[in-house]
Amino acid sequence: MADIYTIENLRLSLANMTERRFFGATPQLEILKGLDFSIPRGAVVGIVGGSGSGKSTLGRALVRLLEPSGGAIRFDGVDITHLSEAELRPLRRRFQMIFQDPMSSLNPRHRVGTIIAEPLRLHGFDAIPARVARALDNVGLPQAFASRYPHELSGGQRQRVGIARAIALEPDFILADEIVSGLDVSSQAQVLNLLERLVADLGLTLAFISHDLSVIRRLCSRVIVLHHGRIVENRETGALFAAPEAAYTRELLDAIPLPDPAQAWA
């Protein structure tokens, strides 16, 4: 199986806003400190870590919302590390993102149908109404939802719209950044089941960023554990949960309160 992403010595620095100065350049803070990994086509890779570990920054680098300061990101053989916005545009359709908060990532003044159609128009698709209908169908929303506004939907339904918008473009890769952390457990289970089905049906490759190892275990085939901008563990899910190698992975697992009063948790 060919790799859709190959990442070599990826480094990314951002301006350190807490140490901004009146004169001279703002000091840089290195968020990603040399990451090496690959994402095989068809894989569901979980990216986990605490806040500030760099997991969202890594995700944004993969879909080139951020430009790395060093190393290389190859997407399907193409080096996209430093491509300009114009050079990226034809590629953007192929890597899509689903955001954490559907309330702020869906335009409140647009109907669901328009929200899903907009990127299709931008990327020059034909037969847009049929594609919107198919996307709604794929995420299990009734066609009538096309004429609704985001505020008329529940949290779980809004997140389905975000998923529909991403899959309508028939991308090769989708990045999902904490997309179930704002949902109740029941909606969470529905969205996870939906993602699992879409991965199988549409042959998607998915990177799933989450702070919740229980959700990762449920959905992902591989897990990358980030800590302070470095990969401390990158393994097949079953193996990682059976015998975590990194001390930090162990620490994360031990901290999770299982819904079980018998769990020793002191």
Add this chain to the structure above:
Amino acid sequence: MSFLDIRGLSVRLKKGPALLRRVSLQVQAAEVRGLVGESGAGKSMIGKAVLGILPPSVEVSEGEIFLDGVDLLRMAPSERRRKIGAVAALIPQDPLTALNPSHRIGPQITDRLVDILGWTRARAEARALELLAEVQIPDPARVMRSYPHELSGGMRQRILIASAFAAEPKLIVADEPTTALDVTVQKQILRLIAGMQARHGTALLFVTHDLGVVSKVCQKLSVLYSGLVVEDTSVAEFFTAPRHPYSAALLAATPKYTDPLAGLNPVPDAVIDAVRAEVAAFDRMRHG
């Protein structure tokens, strides 16, 4: 009598739908009761009613809230505030919005003790230093002079815990106190709250959506759906033999990293329909 005894409490939007439907629950002295349910089920609303901080758009339509033996809803507002301030406190969800960003930490803990409880400034400051040490904040004197933005999320939550315990309340309402924190920090904070609660013998009403958290800190549990208590049980019983189908379905929807098959099942439509029918039957009985 229980330290907190809520009897048949109904709360609704003014001229609008019901938010709490004849909720009854008790919290004994030094006991921890969890309030769980999905968003909008009314779990935070119960805590707000107890602390007398319901939003202005909402009103109590019936029921009684006995706190320390007196019915809060039969008291004059000023008297009620004094009673609640003397025996109850809140640990809020978001430590960043709960602390005023333009004031130093010290006064944010001591002002309440001085202004509402009439302590001297010196006594309040001594107490604040003592509590900050108890919640394991290094160099409490320096932290008293710090601003909220100079501290981490975990530190800020510790400060709010110290502040809640400062006046030795008999009851604390903790409203999703660890939802904004990393799991590793969450563990420290939950252990801290549990330890403080046990040491001080405080009753705790613990609002959370996380059944894992419930299993670690609570002894009793009320499960809410649409403002209706569908199950009132002990934690041991809930996790081994939940009585209400909705409780069982919530448990089945919760993923566990120890079990790849857990969390596969959303709450089934049949269970949702049944619990909605219970709510509808309740409303018919009230207005029919």
